[in-house]
Amino acid sequence: MKKSILATCLLFLLYLEVSAQTEFVLEPSQSMIMTGKGTGQDANINPYFGEDCYGIVKNIGVRPFTIRIQQTGNVIEEIPIEKGETKKLKLLKGYELYLDPYPKGLAKARVDYGKIID
Secondary structure, eight states: OOHHHHHHHHHHHHHHHHHHHSSSOOTOOOOOEEEOOOOSSSSSTTTTTOOOEEEEEEEOOOEEEEEEEETTEEEEEEEEEETTEEEEEEETTTTTEEEESSSSSOOOEEEEEEEEEO
């Protein structure tokens, strides 16, 4: 019984850990890597790390910001995202996803991932 309760508590805490990492507040001029560097270095957990996937970024704040996709230090694409907008981006293996706020005001974002189904 005690083991069952402990296991349930651990699963619940794990769920909170993963789900709590999907919303971010970005200070002005603070660039943040979302995923691409690996365990312990990414800002949130990509369940599809190591394979092609979709990155889904929603602007949940009142200020626009920029999504940047890089690979080995080279910028692949920069995409502006306005208030309330959602962007679905194809992230190939080895791509890094960054969020870059503009210099004025805080930006808020929600980041999730989706599997590419062929």
